[in-house]
Amino acid sequence: MTRYDLAVIGSGGGAFAAAIHAIGLGKQVVMVEQGTVGGTCVNTGCVPSKALLAAADARHVAADPRFPGIGTSSDPVDLPALMAGKRDLVESMRSEKYVDLVTEYGWDLLAGTATFTGTPEQPSLEVTDADGRVQQVEAELYVVATGSAPWAPPVDGLDQVGYLTSTSAMELEELPSSLLVLGGGYVALEQAQLFARLGSTVTVLARSRLASAEEPEAGEVIEAVFADEGITVVTGASMSAVRRDESTGEVVATVVVDGARRDYRATHLLVATGRRPVTDGLGLDSVGVKVGDRGEVVVDDRLGTSNPRIWAVGDVTGHPQFVYVAGAHGSVAVDNAFTGADRVLDYTHLPRVTFTSPSIAAVGMTDEQASRAGIRCDCRVLPLQYVPRALVNRDTRGFVKIVADADTGLIVGATAVAQAAGELAAAAGYILNAGMTVEQVANLWCPYLTMTEGIKIAAQSFTTDVSKLSCCAS
Known part of the structure; x- marks a missing residue:
């Protein structure tokens, strides 16, 4: 039996944040990983997908005739070379x-599969390596950081046809000539545009509207963009x-649309209908840790489980599935577990x-959401045609939307569809966190010819006809 202060199950962003923070507190730490070190983000999620999206965007821009005087061309993709470059990164x-x-x-760092053993009062871990050898690990406290995995809905015949997930699609060595994408969330949209821009013929089958968790205007813009790109x-x-x-x-998908049955065909099917926490085989029941309906480890607002010696962080908790959430979880859980810091995360302004x-x-x-919360809303949607940076880019597909409290002017939400919109979300997050009003944002300094200027102009649109502003007016 090897004893530690902290045993971490998993090796993704949340696991590393927990381990690093515990080491900083002077604790002895062990990490157990059954697969590849690094978890989803670096191995199969954020890093590879965004690297391939950037490559696909470069190919798309190379063939885009929007800039006069610039020649355009786009050769077929050497997918094995592209994937090799992605693997190197x-x-x-x-x-x-x-x-x-x-x-x-x-x-x-122990390579192997971890299973809780012992009792709720005295939990321990049994770690079994690839050769079947077993090592017993005991710790004062434990952090479960096993993440999530792609989930497929119960569709008749799905298990028999063979399908891609967001994980396996990142390892293809041959470009699908045609692709059906099942889903309308962020993974489905990213993957659909990625493969379309690499040269596949893509059809998206979405149960509701695109990007249904966001403002309806967002899905409408992306659907129009997809139509322009042949999706x-x-x-x-x-x-x-x-x-x-x-x-x-070919894969033949039968779907019901407006009460009518239709068949859609493609050489490949990609299922991108969400992810589920990975908790199978952990033996959580044996040590008194409650698990929810979707397999998530049930945690309180301090990330503690129903066993006071076991904590959970990241996707496995069912909390928002972003790596920056997992990273924040790791340090918060360790602080709460070892120092009684009583830290609680607030997702109100999570970008x-x-x-x-x-x-x-x-x-x-x-x-x-604001209306459901009882807020009397005052909203403005600013088309990108009024944002100078978008005009310079010759791409005005999109908007900036501000949701404000009509009684106080307080900004309670912001959405953007634009090139580099993530930077706008970061800036809007700081604005919301500071409790700023529409009037305050309308009078802020903002560098000219930046996309972030769209937030200021959107705020100005509450009281001004921005169509009559000079392009450099503040």
Whole structure:
């Protein structure tokens, strides 16, 4: 039996944040990982997907005739070379930002599958490596940071046809000639545009509208952008069955749209309908840790579980699935567990970004959410044609929307669809966190010819006809 102050199960962003913070408190730490060190973000999520999105965007821009005098061309994609470059980037970042840090900080790393054993009062871990050897680990406290994995809905025939997920799609060595994308959330939208821009014929089958968690204007803009790029979008589509045509080898998806059954065909099917926490096989029941309906570890607002010696962080908690949330969880859980800091995270101003092109970014409440909260809303939607940076870019597809309290002028939400909209969401997050009003933002300094200027102009639109402003007017 090896004893530690803290045992961390998993090795993603939340796990590393917890381990690093615990080492800073002088604790002895062990980390257990059954797969590849680094978790989802660096290996199969943010890093590889955004690297490929950037490559696809470069190809798309190369063939975009919007700038007079600039020649355009776009050769077929060498997918094996593109994937090799992506792997090199992933391996480099995994080494520098994860593996090397284990040695630098000095905690132990065990390769194997962790299962809780013992009793709720005296929990321990049984770690089984690839050769079947078992090591017993005991700690004062434990952090579960096992993340989440792609989830597929129960559709007749889905398990038989073979389908891609956001993970397996990142490892393809041959570009699909055609692709059905099931889903309308951020992963589905990013993957649809990625493969379309690499040269696949793409059809999106979305159960409701696109980007349904965001303002309706966002989905409308992206649907129009997709149409311009040759991506077919079917909204209100409920998939009832899927099969493979034996004569052509194509996947045939049967969906119900407006009460009518339709078939859609493609060489490949990508299921992007969300992710579920990874808790199977952990033995949480045996140590008194409650698990929710979707497999999430149930935690309180301090990230403690129903067992006072076991904490959970990141996607496995069912909290917002962003790596920056997981990172914040790690330090908060360790502070609360070892020092009784009683820290609580507030997601009210949590920014969220979908990395399509143009991007969707938002912070705070949507118009509908504010109304449901009893706020009398005053909202403005500023088309990008009134943002000088968008005019210079020759891309005015999108908008900036501000949701304000009509009684106080307090800004309670902001959404942007624009190039580099993530930067607007960060700025809007600072504005909301500072409790600023529309009037205050309208009178802020803002550099000319930046996309962030769109927030200021949107604020000015509450009291001014911005169509009559000089382009340099403040």
